[in-house]
Amino acid sequence: MEIALILLGAVLCFLRVEAQCRDGWLTFHNNCYLFSRDKASWGESAAICNVFHSHLAIIESAEENSFLKSELDHLHGGSSSAAYWLDGSDIEVEDIWRWSSTGQKITYLNWAANQPNNGHESNCMCLYGGLSFNMADEHCSTSYNYICEISADDAGEILG
Incomplete structure (x- = not known):
């Protein structure tokens, strides 16, 4: 009987363990997000996220x-000219926006209103504070903050 209770306890503990994000990352649904403090170009930002076995953030829903x-408003007090790179670009075909890490449309x-607005000059997507952190197209070489994203299931892996 004691062994059965121990096994039941172990199973219940195992079922309650949820994937957790690494320190400094925030959880939303089954994903982890890192809001950078430093700035980099879009390509450099993607490479930095890759070092963390993640990718620039992909937004798949209104939620x-x-x-x-909400997190960006919290970080910047609701009014800011800060901008954060996302994974989207139309580098391959103008006005066909894709997530670069997956290739998915x-x-x-x-x-934001009047966006995208820079045609062939701006091929990378960001959340721009001056536009209430709505999506905007910007020059990929501009240095902005960035948001990395990883599945919470993969977030616990040890880097090294």
């Missing part, structure tokens, strides 16, 4: 978009 905007878009 996820609201979470990210972007299905959820929340562009």
Whole structure:
């Protein structure tokens, strides 16, 4: 009987263990997000996220978009000219926006008014504080903050 209770306890503990994000990352649903403190170009930002076995953030729903905007408002006091790189770009084909890490066409878009607005000059997507952290297209070489994203299931892996 004692062994059965121990086994039952172990099973219940195992079932209650949820994937957790690493220190400094925030959890939303089954994903972890890192909001950078430093700035880099879009390509450099993608490479930095890759070092963490993650990618620039992909926004797939209004709910996820609201979470990210809320966190950015919290970080910047609701009014800011800060901008954060996302994974989206139209580098391959102008006006066809794709998530660069997956190649998938972007299905959820929340562009700020009059965005995208820079045609061939601006091929990378960000959340821009001056536009209430709505999506904007910007020059990929501009240094902005960035948001990395990783599945919480993969977040516990040891780097090294």
